[in-house]
Structures are given as C-alpha cells and as structure tokens.
Amino acid sequence: MPPRSRAPWPLVAVFTAGYLAAYLLPTVVGSLSAGLGLTPAQAGLVGSTLLSGSATAGFTLASRVERYGPRRLARCGLLLATTGYGCAALTSSVPLVVAGAAFGGFGSGTATAVAAAGFAGRRDPHRASALGLLTVSATAGALYLTLPHLGGGHALPFASIALVAAAVWPATARLESGHDTGEAPAPGAPLPRPRSGLVLAGSLLCWSMAQNALWGVSGRIGVTQAGLSEVTVGAVFAAALGAGLLGVTAAGALGARLGRAVPIGVGTVVIAGCVAVSSAADGLVTFAAGEILWNACYPVVLSYVIGLAASLDPRGRWAVLVGSASSLGVACGPVTGSVLSERAGYPGMGLVLGTLLLLLAVPLTAVALHTSGRPLVAGAVRRRGGAPAAVVAGTAGPGAGPVPQMGAPEQRVTEIPVPVPSRRRTAQRAYRLARPSDAPH
Known part of the structure; x- marks a missing residue:
C-alpha cells in the first residue's frame, strides 16, 4: 500500500476509473x-x-492486492476496462457488447479493489474515500452534461468509461509495485471482527441494490412518468451529481465530529424518503427535488460506510469485500428495478425500496456504534489505562513511537521464567546483612 505520507491522488484516480461505470449506469442502460x-x-x-x-473481481482479489502489488493489479484492471468497454463501444452485436461489458466490469472491479485496499491503509480512510467519491461524482456529472449533446446510441457511454480508464493509466506509476514494501503480511491471517464485517457486507449489498434499483430506471421515470426530455433528464442528473459533490465536500470537512453512526443512520432514513419521492414524481419539480436530495446524501453515507469498512482491517480486506458486496448489490439493482416497476409501477417500487432502506438503517447503525470507540488493540484498554489510553494512542501523530495501527492484531505475549528465591534463602541473607561486622576495630 502507498506510504502514509504520500498523497492519495493516484489511488483517487484509480478509484474514479473503477467506480465510474456504476455512476453512469442509467445512461448505459438507457442507451442499450x-x-x-x-x-x-x-x-x-x-x-x-x-x-x-466488477463484484467478482473484488471478491477474488480481496486478499491478494498486497501479494500481486497495487501497481500491477491496477494496470491490469485499467487495461481490461479500456479493452472491454472499447470493444463494447465499437460493435453492435449484442453478444459482443455483453462480453465487452463483462470484461470491462471485471477491470473496473480490479481497479476499485486496489483503491479500496489503499484507502484502508491510510491514516484517514474516510478522507481518502471522500476524495474518491468527490472525483468520480465530478467526472460523472461532466459526462451527464456532455453525452446527451453528442448523439444517441450505446457507443458513447462505453467509450467514455474506456477513455477515462486509459487516461488514468499514467497515475499507476506512483503506486507500489509490490516489491517496495519491506515485510510481506502473513498469508492466511484471519479477518478481524468477522461478525461486524459480515453484517456490514450483507447490509450494504441490500442497501446498494435498493438504491440502484431506482437509479437504473431513473431515466425512464423522468422521460415516461414525469414527461421530461432526454436533455432535461441529463441536466437533472448533472445537478444531482453536483449536489453529491457538495455533500461529499461537507462530509470530508465534517470528518469524524459526529462519528459514523449518525451520518449513516440518519442519511439512510433521508435517502429512503427521497427514493419514495423520486419514484412517484409526475413533473420536473418533484423529480428534480427527489434526485438532487437523494444524490446529495448517497455519497455522504457511502463515504462513511467505506471508512467504517476500512477501519475493520488496516490491510483493506474488509474494505474490498464490503465494496464488492456493494457492487453485487448494484449489479442486482437494474433487474430488481425493472421487475418491480413492471409489477407494481414506479410509485409502488419506490415504497418497497424505501421500506427496505428504513429496515437496513438499523444494522448499519448498529455496526457503526459497535465498532466506534473500540480499543486499537484487543485488550489494550483493559490492561493499559482504559479509554484515555486509547484516545491518546488514536490521536498521536506519526512520531508518537511504536503505536499499533487501528485494528492491528495484538502481539503475542511470551512468558519468561524468572527464578524466585525460597523463603529460607531470603531469611538467611537478611540475617547475614543484619549481623554486626566481625572485622577488628
């Protein structure tokens, strides 16, 4: 992983290239x-x-980023993304488009896995993930404003993702090659906090599926139900992603002042209401209000969830696995949205998805509460001074000495046998010291 003193921009660039396909999902689905x-x-x-x-790549590479090296994996992912999406853009054959999309998605997931593992290894993973979401939101917003004026067809969305992946390639030179680190991590090390990680991964899978079920059909809601043109819908999406930029900026400035539980729990409740409003929109005002407020809250909550996953394991394995679970939920979103909208209509779909999000706010908040304020090392608070010691260790700078990282495994205690003199020997020695000296005066 990149050294902590190095700027996170190479990781942010790789994250942008890997996550862009999910942000452009409505345009990709509509153009197809x-x-x-x-x-x-x-x-x-x-x-x-x-x-x-994308999700398959994340699950496959969750524990292999350090083994293969971030630079090598990032370049492989960007190459797959450029080739797969480029081929999908250059052909009109449906099987070839599907194959290109699958290969490109695997490349996107590989790039995202490298970036997520790198974010987890940094001193402030929430700030790094917020920068990544900020950049991908800005890139997607610019594309939403540009693509409708360049014509229709499926080629433009795929070509834009491929071009962004190719443009990010030079940034991989600043990533580690895998041979720059001194000591490789122990293979097969167990994942820390497995219960919290599994609950977080399962909840985020459903959380992403619920939101992307609506996101995948938002374009059709704007055109068919709200009666808007393609250009107007694209402008609404661009404004919504602009609101997302403001939200991520505010989240980065707010940091950990409110902890993670409040932004995740309250943000998910607000998103549930926005989903219901947007799905029932019958005009420009309601459609724009729902989409803009929704997209302002979505990246804020996601940045805190990514930071929460990164805090579970400094090696980034939970961050990659949780991100892959999110990608799997995003993958199920378009099909879920299409089926629900055909069966229950857009308003009914919004009620179902909003209810699901309200239910998911409970386990997400519970994990955030359970893992916040935990000691840096298992048992450290009990044996080394309680909560003040954990606070000092967590806030100390890089020059504070050998303080273990957040979530680092506890060092094994080796018992050293020390011979203890018997009571009789101790008493004889004390008697000899207490006797007056026999030396002549």
Whole structure:
C-alpha cells in the first residue's frame, strides 16, 4: 500500500476509473435500450452483467492486492476496462457488447479493489474515500452534461468509461509495485471482527441494490412518468451529481465530529424518503427535488460506510469485500428495478425500496456504534489505562513511537521464567546483612 505520507491522488484516480461505470449506469442502460433495441429488462440485465463482473473481481482479489502489488493489479484492471468497454463501444452485436461489458466490469472491479485496499491503509480512510467519491461524482456529472449533446446510441457511454480508464493509466506509476514494501503480511491471517464485517457486507449489498434499483430506471421515470426530455433528464442528473459533490465536500470537512453512526443512520432514513419521492414524481419539480436530495446524501453515507469498512482491517480486506458486496448489490439493482416497476409501477417500487432502506438503517447503525470507540488493540484498554489510553494512542501523530495501527492484531505475549528465591534463602541473607561486622576495630 502507498506510504502514509504520500498523497492519495493516484489511488483517487484509480478509484474514479473503477467506480465510474456504476455512476453512469442509467445512461448505459438507457442507451442499450434505445441503441440496440433491447427491452428495459434486457438492458438492465446487461448492466447487471457489467457490475457482476466488477463484484467478482473484488471478491477474488480481496486478499491478494498486497501479494500481486497495487501497481500491477491496477494496470491490469485499467487495461481490461479500456479493452472491454472499447470493444463494447465499437460493435453492435449484442453478444459482443455483453462480453465487452463483462470484461470491462471485471477491470473496473480490479481497479476499485486496489483503491479500496489503499484507502484502508491510510491514516484517514474516510478522507481518502471522500476524495474518491468527490472525483468520480465530478467526472460523472461532466459526462451527464456532455453525452446527451453528442448523439444517441450505446457507443458513447462505453467509450467514455474506456477513455477515462486509459487516461488514468499514467497515475499507476506512483503506486507500489509490490516489491517496495519491506515485510510481506502473513498469508492466511484471519479477518478481524468477522461478525461486524459480515453484517456490514450483507447490509450494504441490500442497501446498494435498493438504491440502484431506482437509479437504473431513473431515466425512464423522468422521460415516461414525469414527461421530461432526454436533455432535461441529463441536466437533472448533472445537478444531482453536483449536489453529491457538495455533500461529499461537507462530509470530508465534517470528518469524524459526529462519528459514523449518525451520518449513516440518519442519511439512510433521508435517502429512503427521497427514493419514495423520486419514484412517484409526475413533473420536473418533484423529480428534480427527489434526485438532487437523494444524490446529495448517497455519497455522504457511502463515504462513511467505506471508512467504517476500512477501519475493520488496516490491510483493506474488509474494505474490498464490503465494496464488492456493494457492487453485487448494484449489479442486482437494474433487474430488481425493472421487475418491480413492471409489477407494481414506479410509485409502488419506490415504497418497497424505501421500506427496505428504513429496515437496513438499523444494522448499519448498529455496526457503526459497535465498532466506534473500540480499543486499537484487543485488550489494550483493559490492561493499559482504559479509554484515555486509547484516545491518546488514536490521536498521536506519526512520531508518537511504536503505536499499533487501528485494528492491528495484538502481539503475542511470551512468558519468561524468572527464578524466585525460597523463603529460607531470603531469611538467611537478611540475617547475614543484619549481623554486626566481625572485622577488628
């Protein structure tokens, strides 16, 4: 992982290239439906295939980033993304488009895994993840403003993702090659806090699925139900992502002042209301209000969740696994949204998804409360001075001595046998010292 003193911008660039496909999902699904003549369900299935490849890469590489090296994996991921999305943009054959989307998705997931592991290894993972979401939101917002004016078809969204991946390639030169670190981590080391990590991964899978079920059909809601044009819908999406920029900036400035439980829990409740409003929109005002407020809260909550996952394991394995679970939920989103909208209509779909998000706010908040304020090392608070010692260790700078990292495994205690003299020998020695000296005066 990159040294802590090094700027996170190479990781932020790689994260942007890997996460951009998920942010452009409505445009990708809509362009597949319009350009290739696919039904909404078929177009959603292609989008799910893309994001399934991304999730597969994350689950596969969760514990292998350090072994293969961030630079090598990032370059492989960017190469796959550029090739896969580029091929999907250059062909009109549906099987080739699906294959290109799957390969590109695997490349995106590889790049995201490298960035997530790098964020977890930094001193402030929340700030690094907030910068990544800030950059990807700005890039996606610029594309939402630009692509509708360049024509229709499926080629433009895929080509834009491929070009961003190619443009990020030079940034990988500043990542570690895998041979720069001194000591490799012990293979097969168990994951710390498995219960919290599994609950967080499962909850985020459903959380991402619920939101991307609406995000995948938001374009169709704006056009068919709200009666807006493609250009107007693109402008609303750009404004929504601009609000996301402000939200992520505010989250980065706020930092840990409110902890993680309040932003995650309250933010998820607000998002649930926005989902219901946006899905029931019948005009520009309600559609724009729901989308803008929703996208302002979504990256804020996601940045805190990524920071929470990174704090569970400084090696970044939980960050990668939780991110992959999120990608799997995103992959299931378009199909779920298409099925729910066809069965219950857009307003009914919004009620179902909003209710699910309200229920998910409980375990997400519980994990944030359970892991906040935990000692840096297991048993450290009990044996080394209680909560004040943990606070001092957590706030000390890099020059504070050999303070273990957050979540680092406790050093094994080796018992050294020390011979203890018997009571009789101790008493004889004390008697000899107490006798007056026999030396002549």
